[in-house]
Amino acid sequence: MGVISAVRRLWRHAPFRRLLTLRVLSQAADGTLQVGMASYILFSPQSQPDAWAIAGVLALTLLPFTVIGPFVSPLLDRWSRRDVALYSDIARAVLATIIGVIIFSGLTTGAWAIVLFGALLVAMSINRFMLAGLSAGLQHTVERDEFLTASSIVPTVGPLGVVLGAVIGFAVRFGFGDLLGADKANSLVFLIAAAGFVGSVLICRGFSRDALGPSADEADEAEPTGARDVARGLAEAGRHLRTRPTAIVALALMGVTRLLFGLLSVAVILAARHLWHPVSDPDAALADLSIWGVATGAGFILAAPLVPVLARRFGLGRTAVGLQIGAAVVSLVSAFTTWKLGLFVISFLIGLAVQSFKICVDTIVQAHVDDQYKGRVFTFYDMAFNGAFVLAGVVAAFVLPASGLSVAAFIGIAVAYAACAFAMASARRRLGASTFEEGTESLTAPAGAGDSPLPA
Known part of the structure; x- marks a missing residue:
């Protein structure tokens, strides 16, 4: 649908x-x-x-x-x-x-x-x-x-x-x-x-x-809402999650990709502020950042209709691997350019890939975690999702120059995306490709068939 x-x-x-x-x-x-x-x-x-x-x-x-x-x-x-x-x-x-x-x-x-x-x-x-x-x-x-x-x-x-x-x-x-x-x-x-x-x-x-x-x-x-009760409930969810290796792999890789996207975000902000314009011209830098935000947001929005098409054609597991490979290739290209428009296009593609991968992770977690634990497991999800982005800012402070753009850093980002693709592909072989297709009925149903929902 x-x-x-x-x-x-x-x-x-x-x-x-x-x-x-x-x-x-x-x-x-x-x-x-x-x-x-x-x-x-x-x-x-x-x-x-x-x-x-x-x-x-x-x-x-x-x-x-x-x-x-x-x-x-x-x-x-x-x-x-x-x-x-x-x-x-x-x-x-x-x-x-x-x-x-x-x-x-x-x-x-x-x-x-x-x-x-x-x-x-x-x-x-x-x-x-x-x-x-x-x-x-x-x-x-x-x-x-x-x-x-x-x-x-x-x-x-x-x-x-x-x-x-x-x-x-x-x-x-x-x-x-x-x-x-x-x-x-x-x-x-x-x-x-x-x-x-x-x-x-x-x-x-x-x-x-x-x-x-x-x-x-x-x-x-x-x-119960007491602090001890909440901590006990989270511990129970953690023990349950350890019995769901497919969900663990997906959550771990989501955290890594979120960190890598955060590094790109910090790099673009620094480039807009210190490289593309004089420091004395913050308005021009903010204008560039607004264009970048719209481009990245467009990638996020287009991910929702893209994933069902890819999942129907290749399966959810292969789609997740392919998205990481695509992000690696695009990140490698970004290492060799300081062209503003080119980086905006790259950010759109990275945003599309990262958000599409997140949809894959959402689907995997929903399919593999028992209902009574989902709320608490998604608490872990939320903590990893946000914590990784904050960690990206800290990592950026150590690896990025004042101008934001670094050949070595972007090559490292590309290698990290490739490593994520390898980890996902290895998990599919080790755990079974079919385990990554559970819960994908709504993704793989032909368009217009019944009332199949889109992925969250």
């Missing part, structure tokens, strides 16, 4: 329409918020960021919920998920407004700097908690036999919101940068993000308090 036909079928459910609108609008506001953060920290006239500064931004964005997520996520099975979404975006609207006012006023030193970065940290951390709640509540907006289709469509559409919000943020930053100055334009970006969060709050208010669950039965059956 294609994306359009799948959405058309689900669109007849008013709760699903509202949930999808809420998710797109909230993620668009989050995309605008991220642009404001990156512009202020990395692309303001007074900043001259290096890889350590970028690693700090990544840590600020990704680490907090990665660390505390396992201990607060069980609350989503006890609290009203509609209220979680509602109050999360109320909080983010307030925080984005505070950040915008602080930057606009110029009070960005001393205690005000602590308030500023504390607000940024909390605002970014809330995002993943809210999205987890919306994912858990999705099943309450569609029929039971449509859940797999819905859970595949929503993560595909969500990134469109992020890209849209980022484009709005960049447009505001550039449109008002000359008129207001960089910092005041950045403050306006944060205020636009706050307006987006207010819009998502208004959409969320259309749900009744229990519309997204949990139901009384779900709340009664929820896992």
Whole structure:
């Protein structure tokens, strides 16, 4: 089933329409918020960021919920998920407004700097908690036999919101940068993000308090939420995962590919800031980064329709190996060019390959992990996914030059992708090729056959 036909079928459910609108609008506001953060920290006239500064931004964005997520996520099975979404975006609207006012006023030193970065940290951390709640509540907006289709469509559409919000943020930053100055334009970006969060709050208010669950039965059956109980549950999931070697291989390789993509991202940011433009011209660097972000985002979005085609033709296991080989070849080409447009095209292809591989990993983990452990195993997934990107910033600080582009580093990235392809191919031979095809019925069903969902 294609994306359009799948959405058309689900669109007849008013709760699903509202949930999808809420998710797109909230993620668009989050995309605008991220642009404001990156512009202020990395692309303001007074900043001259290096890889350590970028690693700090990544840590600020990704680490907090990665660390505390396992201990607060069980609350989503006890609290009203509609209220979680509602109050999360109320909080983010307030925080984005505070950040915008602080930057606009110029009070960005001393205690005000602590308030500023504390607000940024909390605002970014809330995002993943809210999205987890919306994912858990999705099943309450569609029929039971449509859940797999819905859970595949929503993560595909969500990134469109992020890209849209980022484009709005960049447009505001550039449109008002000359008129207001960089910092005041950045403050306006944060205020636009706050307006987006207010819009998502208004959409969320259309749900009744229990519309997204949990139901009384779900709340009664929820896992205990104490720290020891959560730790014990994660340990049980870890023991279960050790009996699923196919899932372990997929998760490990996902972490490596995420780190390699992170290295490319840091390299492009440094090149835009220090190589392609004078350090005194952050606006031009930010413009290049916006083009790079759109190119990479396009690769992410196109991965969803690409993987079913490849899986039907070659099988999921071979597709995963081929994607890594493709990433290796493209990365090797990138080692021998500093051409800006060429690197944008390369980033599109790498984004397409990495996101396509992630879809393969999602499918493998879903197929090989028992239902009662999936939530906790995906906690490991989330920790590895985000932690690897932060680690990429740290590694970049040691291996990348100030200009970002290094022949040796990019050859190393290409070799690492090739090693991932070899590891996946070896695992297919050792564990059996058929084990990597489990759970792929929705991927390999002919287009238009029944109601087969797309991959998440």
